[in-house]
Amino acid sequence: MIAAVRCGGITLVVWLALTALVMSVSRAQPTAATILSGNSCELPCFYGIDPGVSDGDAPERIARTAPWRGGTPSYRIFDDQNNPAAATFLTDRQRVRVISIFVFRLRAETQLGALGDLMTIREPRRVLFSCRRATQSVYVTFGEGESIGAEVRPLGGRLQPDLPIMSLVLLDPRREQERFEVYGCTEGAPWMGFAPWWRYFRR
Numbered sequence: 001m002i003a004a005v006r007c008g009g010i011t012l013v014v015w016l017a018l019t020a021l022v023m024s025v026s027r028a029q030p031t032a033a034t035i036l037s038g039n040s041c042e043l044p045c046f047y048g049i050d051p052g053v054s055d056g057d058a059p060e061r062i063a064r065t066a067p068w069r070g071g072t073p074s075y076r077i078f079d080d081q082n083n084p085a086a087a088t089f090l091t092d093r094q095r096v097r098v099i100s101i102f103v104f105r106l107r108a109e110t111q112l113g114a115l116g117d118l119m120t121i122r123e124p125r126r127v128l129f130s131c132r133r134a135t136q137s138v139y140v141t142f143g144e145g146e147s148i149g150a151e152v153r154p155l156g157g158r159l160q161p162d163l164p165i166m167s168l169v170l171l172d173p174r175r176e177q178e179r180f181e182v183y184g185c186t187e188g189a190p191w192m193g194f195a196p197w198w199r200y201f202r203r
Helices: 002-028 058-062 115-119
Strands: 074-078 084-091 098-105 124-130 138-142 148-152 167-171 186-190
Touching (some): 115 138
Antiparallel strands (some): 074 084, 124 138, 124 186
16 A cells, blocks of 8 residues: 555656656747747838838838848748748838738748737737638737738637738828728627637627
8 A cells, every 4th residue: 555655656756747847848949930020120010111101112222131032012031941921012102101011921831920929019909801701811900000910710710829820911000091901891890809700700
């Protein structure tokens, strides 16, 4: 009986020690750098270009110093695994100001970042989807005037913090038209947390 108790006690101690070791190793591992984490300014500013503030020639100037490679009409930017994304800058008609930025992956492996990364810096506002509900992806908006939109694809019918961002729409928070339109016909629901997807569709 005593031997069994001792054996059980030793087993418990060994299990606790292994658990502590696994946790310490997992905490010590560095977080993979992404295109979003490499951003040098606060969104919706993107790699030094601020919608509504930066002039129309800013992308060409900054492309010489930011980790981008020239392209027309977009600039390429790479994650730490050298997978490319593209950043496209829309200006006003006179090319006086950059008014919006669209960032999208050029490969499925490209790491823009995760939905939870945005939640550490901004509070979610709404979840947007097509009126026809035919698309598999949705946009979650953040920030003042819904100036940040992150496209994600709900996996398993649920929004989760680890969902990879497929594209980013960055807008001037001071723009006159505050409505965020990403589909031909866009519907939205207030942010209700990481809930089952049907809760956002329900009326």
